[in-house]
Amino acid sequence: MNEENLDFCPNCGKILVIKNNKAFCSKCRIRIKISSTNSDNVTIEQDSFSNYQKRREQKKKDRKLKDLKKDITGQSLQEWEKFFPYETIRAQQKTIISSISNAINEKKHILIQAVNGVGKTISLLTGVLPTAKKQKKVVIYTCRTHEQMDRVAEELKNIRLFQKISAITLRGRKELCPNKLIQKFAVDAKNTAEICAQLKKEGKCKFFNNLSNSALISKLIKDLEVSVLDSTDLWEIGETFEICPYEISKKLLLKADVVATSYQYIFNPFIFNTFLSHLEKNFDDIILIIDEAHNLPSTAIEISSESLSSIAIENAMSEAAKAREGFLYDFLEALNFELERRSKELRPEVDLPYNPIDLLEKVRKRSRIRCDETVIESLELLADKIKEEKLKRNKAPLSSASSVARFLGHLLDSIDKDEYAQFISVIEGRRRDRIPTFTTLALDPRVITKRILQNVYFTISASGTLEPIESYQSLIGVEKKGSEVLILDSPYTTENIQSLVINGVSTKLSFRTPENFKKMNEIIEAVVNATPKNIGIFCASYKVLESLLENGLEERISKPLFITYQGMSSRDSFSVINSFKDEGKFEGGVLLSVLGGRSSEGSDYPAEMMQSVIIVGIPFAKPNAKIEASIQYLEKQFPGKGREYGYTIPAMTRAAQAAGRPIRSLKDIASIILMDYRFGIDYYRKHLPSWITGNIRIVPADKDIVEERVKEFFDYHFK
Secondary structure: OOOOEEEOOOOOOOOEEOOEEEEEOOOOOEEEEEEEOOOOEEOOHHHHHHHHHHHHHHHHHHHHHHHHHHHHHHOOOHHHHHOOOOOOHHHHHHHHHHHHHHHHOOEEEEEEEOOOOOOOOHHHHHHHHOOOOOOOEEEEEOOOOOHHHHHHHHHHHHOOOOEEEEOEEEEOOOOOOOOHHHHHHHOOOHHHHHHHHHHOOOOHHHHHHHHOOHHHHHHHHHHHHEEEEHOOOOOHHHHHHHOOOHHHHHHHHOOEEEEEEEEEHHHHHHHHHHHHHHHOOHHHHHEEEEEOOHHHHHHHHHHOOEEEEEHHHHHHHHHHHHHOOOHHEEEEEEEHHHHHHHHHHOOOOOOOOOOOOHHHHHHHHHHHHHHHHHHOOOOOOHHHHHHHHHHOOOOOOOOOOHHOOOOOOHHHHHHHOOOOOEEEEEEEEOOOOEEEEEEEEEOOOOOHHHHHHOOEEEEEEEEOOOHHHHHHHHHHOOOOOOEEEOOOOOOOOOHHHEEEEEEEEOOHHHOHHHHHHHHHEEEEEHHHHHHOOOOOEOOHHHHHHHHHHHHOOHHHOOEEEOOOOOOOOHHHHHHHHHHHHHHHHHHOOOOEEOOOHHHHHHOOOHHHHHOOEEEEEOOOOOOOOOOOHHHHHHHHOOOOOOHHHHHHHHHHHHHHHHHHOOOOOOOOOOOEEEOOHHOOHHHHOOOOOHHHHEEEEEOOOOHHHHHHHHHHHHHHHHH
């Protein structure tokens, strides 16, 4: 184990690793000389940093002067003002903070709709921290993306300049694990936890084993528990001292005032129960902030659904055969036989509903084995045995028997419950092969959300696209009487946003002709020609994206084209997006992607990174048995609202999210092109946010007219 000293950057507070009295801050990009082990005695080896440090010190002085003036004039400093790190506050920020302060006293759930650019993150934190500190509650700030978590950490570090707070950003176990076996073989949270448990049990993880150095660990925890740490800090600590970052983060949770993490840590029951035990808190000790909350219903559905492929069953059969577990082999063979038989005539992407009781009875008759807890426990024991044997041979401790056991347990729990539906489908593999698959689909987000939201101390749901509020409240199980709603007007000036609906074109099935897509490509060409820098094109589906390419899109575009293809890894996708962003520094580029993906919701494109955004079609889910089951269930739960809640609103929210990608601050400008006549119809338009509809215009699908409108918009702002 390495024995380097630990210190902190005097600029940003980031963890430094000191070697030979020198350190490098990877965040500030500065070199630091340490003249002793005392971090107060440092020399910065970068002249440009001195100016930055002066500005930082001036910020502290300005803040102190502001507080002093209040004391002199007899104005009492409100509690939240002690946590707000900036000299000035916007009116809408003050409204958010005041609303939270009032709602938290009454322990109400508050729903806040506020667009990007108002300073929402710092306002949410400032609103809850006074109560959290006073009542000794922990703030859990849930985000959808790592980028959003980093933003929370930045604001917390600003607050840390003025108030003694501790905070940590917590990513998934896999993201925090330096063990090569986890990085290479783990596929999801459950699988990661299983591999991790086996590695620890067999003493095969040096990062975990090194935690036995109690002197080092005690010193680390003492130094870190008064800091604001992001995931990069945790990773670097683990890498430097060859200790487990995830285990260190668990120890730091006990002292944290704020934990920024993903939805999974709160809404995945498998993870949440463990997380709660590490916090050593009860439900009532948690103040929960749900950022980008429009994603919560779909995330809850995803978490509470399970799938099992024929590949997993066949692999489990091989495991049972090698272990000479005859009765398990017979059971698995019968299960796979039924899956193959029922899927034989199915086309890819077609879902076949099935009755689980009938299926399991057929399996029983063929195998003479009833699916019950005994079978599931036997599969789990087989899986444990296989994992142990693989570890002894220095192989990844993976077992398909574990996947089968998990699916069957979920299937038995869901039988006769209206909020679940069962399907068989065929997935097309990378080699165009057929993969029959069982799916247990959750139909009601409240299965996951209600237990959490009704039991924590206080919750905030915040997003730029929560409307219609009634839909969100219904889907997550928040009672109107116990909640408060704050919808802030858009602060964007209408002259900064151009919204054009292109009439005469659409992605609805009856419009999907070569002529329609060629007309769309003409409009795209016009927008590209009239936009000074970067343009983003987000399509309703990959089929629509392919149709644009097949009908000559690439030949029409004069700027570099960056495409995120179906099946592309997250690493490759981010590489494409970053290359596209870089084109904003030059003559501009064009990003072609789909709605609802990483590029349309997980990334921001301020200023030149995206000046125009084109939404090609409304991203309705493909009509199938799963969608129909969801609509029918929601119709029973919320009469007259099934199709709207289960079909229309999710699609319009995805479109609005993508349309807002260029707007990250109040100063940003953007031309938004809604390329589908349906965006102009009242029923659909009412589901778009006011900052889009406030200045919306319907124009014909005429290349010259569109190019002239877009050119006039940018000429007004740049000339």
